[in-house]
């Protein structure tokens with residue numbers, strides 16, 4: 001029965017996927033395939049096979065070898081709606097919203113907490129966000145839309161709290177972005193991050209002055225996005241002036257309020273030239289997502305309240321308290337539309353800091369797979385004299401490639417790389433991961449770890465990144481492959497997070513349909 005339902009679901013999937021985004025189905029671009037996922041079960045212990053996968057074939061060719069023909073966008077491993085949440089007029093059209101109704105709804109702004117670097121012209125602050133309107137969608141329509149996201153269950157089957165959360169997320173995805181809009185920010189010294197009085201992490205201090213209003217250059221993109229660095233004027237305030245970034249080690253906090261809406265408030269950070277920054281991923285390192293377990297991953301992302309991973313908040317709280325002027329930067333490749341939920345969770349649970357997510361124009365397959373590298377390079381280039389701690393988990397193949405690559409590309413800027421080995425303690429993680437990028441790094445620079453406590457008592461400021469009590473097991477090739485799995489049999493796992501989630505969902509459905517799982 002279950003198998004029948006899965007096969008049925010799978011058969012219905014192409015239609016369901018096509019429904020919310022009526023864009024014409026064009027031939028899928030050739031996907032950039034990364035590590036493969038296994039369809040066969042395996043024990044949670046690591047298998048130390050070298051070079052088991054030497055040539056990587058497309059997920060699409062795997063699917064077509066199993067299924068024969070399949071719609072090209074599914075065969076590419078990237079269902080287009082998930083790859084590319086509807087933007088702009090696609091939402092209006094698919095919901096049948098009239099422009100007068102929409103005109104009557106207030107304009108909202110997603111203002112993503114930014115950071116500034118010190119230049120010849122003074123402080124240079126990054127403004128990044130999105131302008132949108134929230135259409136009034138009926139509950140029954142929201143339920144229909146939510147059900148498209150919920151593979152293997154439906155909103156009607158969820159407990160009430162999860163129904164509310166699923167509707168909330170769906171509503172955030174179905175917004176109408178506003179292109180061609182002028183954006184003005186009112187900037188003021190911030191006594192804390194946000195309105196809840198939390199310390200704001202990093203022992204950041206209130207900027208002495210700097211109150212000013214800045215109109216961004218040009219208008220929002222057709223997708224409603226803005227992303228630019230603009231110089232701040234050194235205006236005095238009650239606490240004096242802004243401190244120059246080459247004469248202080250302190251991080252200064254400024255509030256950035258978007259004019260014309262109460263939805264666009266953020267706290268941004270003036271980060272000195274030299275110092276230590278942690279770039280932290282979120283899914284499966286700061287919260288329990290289990291992205292590698294598709295059914296769980298979907299529910300944990302769409303319906304359940306975000307839950308911190310073990311005692312990770314204590315580790316960060318200790319670093320925030322004990323490391324002077326530590327800059328926290330949260331970098332996730334989750335789609336921009338759901339960033340607000342990620343920020344809400346982080347700022348209630350972890351130290352305050354700046355944020356990065358996947359911009360809306362990164363929507364085609366190759367752009368999606370390169371987004372983490374793009375974002376990492378951007379922040380490294382912004383602070384050529386700072387050192388970075390990079391942290392994430394092993395289920396993201398882009399992390400496995402990009403984190404060690406930063407150590408090569410920006411010599412002396414990567415202080416530590418910490419990777420939670422998700423498959424070592426969660427037998428549900430069947431994604432193999434590639435450690436070859438670490439071959440030329442010194443063991444002092446990185447650590448694969450199992451639980452947050454493995455990070456306790458490390459002197460990361462002075463470069464102690466490796467807890468010698470944690471056995472590493474790294475062979476510098478693919479880890480976690482089921483022993484004896486032939487080269488041709490493994491399915492591809494597309495990159496990080498949300499893409500992987502859907503790909504994995506398809507793999508699971510397929511597996512179940514074919515009786516493999």
Ligand SMILES: *[C@@H]1O[C@H](CO)[C@@H](O)[C@H](O)[C@H]1NC(C)=O
Nearest residue numbers: 118119120121122244246247
């Ligand atoms: C700090 O930066 C400013 C502007 O680039 C420069 O004029 C000044 O000489 C620098 N001071 C030091 C101590 O490097």
Ligand SMILES: *[C@@H]1O[C@H](CO)[C@@H](O)[C@H](O)[C@H]1NC(C)=O
Nearest residue numbers: 101104105135136137138139
């Ligand atoms: C949304 O639409 C419903 C029904 O069409 C209406 O009752 C409700 O007042 C509307 N809400 C807003 C905020 O306009």
Ligand SMILES: *[C@@H]1O[C@H](CO)[C@@H](O)[C@H](O)[C@H]1NC(C)=O
Nearest residue numbers: 134167168169171172340344
């Ligand atoms: C979703 O929930 C968040 C957090 O409670 C809230 O800020 C946001 O306004 C909600 N979004 C919608 C579209 O209801």
Ligand SMILES: *[C@@H]1O[C@H](CO)[C@@H](O)[C@H](O)[C@H]1NC(C)=O
Nearest residue numbers: 179180181182183215218219
């Ligand atoms: C945006 O600003 C430009 C130049 O300041 C102005 O010409 C234009 O009319 C403004 N657009 C809107 C929609 O207000």
Ligand SMILES: *[C@@H]1O[C@H](CO)[C@@H](O)[C@H](O)[C@H]1NC(C)=O
Nearest residue numbers: 185186187211212213259260
């Ligand atoms: C910024 O604009 C607001 C109106 O939105 C005004 O009240 C405030 O005085 C302005 N601040 C500065 C520093 O010009």
Ligand SMILES: *[C@@H]1O[C@H](CO)[C@@H](O)[C@H](O)[C@H]1NC(C)=O
Nearest residue numbers: 122123234241242243244245
């Ligand atoms: C701003 O100007 C004051 C007074 O001239 C100066 O002491 C301070 O270093 C300047 N700060 C920046 C960020 O340029």
Ligand SMILES: *[C@@H]1O[C@H](CO)[C@@H](O)[C@H](O)[C@H]1NC(C)=O
Nearest residue numbers: 195257261262263264265266
């Ligand atoms: C944003 O800041 C403004 C100005 O301080 C305030 O009135 C508003 O309530 C804030 N909005 C939120 C959601 O906190």
Ligand SMILES: *[C@@H]1O[C@H](CO)[C@@H](O)[C@H](O)[C@H]1NC(C)=O
Nearest residue numbers: 225226227359361362363367
């Ligand atoms: C997306 O837009 C940003 C600027 O907002 C630009 O730097 C980037 O190159 C664009 N990326 C793609 C894939 O179009």
Ligand SMILES: *[C@@H]1O[C@H](CO)[C@@H](O)[C@H](O)[C@H]1NC(C)=O
Nearest residue numbers: 117118119378381382383384
């Ligand atoms: C400041 O950041 C910008 C944007 O990333 C970068 O182009 C510039 O080189 C940085 N300036 C300095 C002095 O590091």
Ligand SMILES: *[C@@H]1O[C@H](CO)[C@@H](O)[C@H](O)[C@H]1NC(C)=O
Nearest residue numbers: 453454455456457458467469
């Ligand atoms: C290493 O990991 C163990 C086990 O999680 C922990 O007890 C210890 O505090 C960690 N740190 C050091 C420096 O050993």
Ligand SMILES: *[C@@H]1O[C@H](CO)[C@@H](O)[C@H](O)[C@H]1NC(C)=O
Nearest residue numbers: 318319322456457458459460
């Ligand atoms: C807290 O962090 C500091 C700085 O990295 C470290 O020296 C100390 O051992 C940590 N304490 C715990 C309990 O992890």
Ligand SMILES: *[C@@H]1O[C@H](CO)[C@@H](O)[C@H](O)[C@H]1NC(C)=O
Nearest residue numbers: 045421424448449471472473
């Ligand atoms: C290394 O292998 C041992 C034995 O299989 C296992 O207990 C441990 O969790 C592994 N360590 C890591 C970091 O995966």
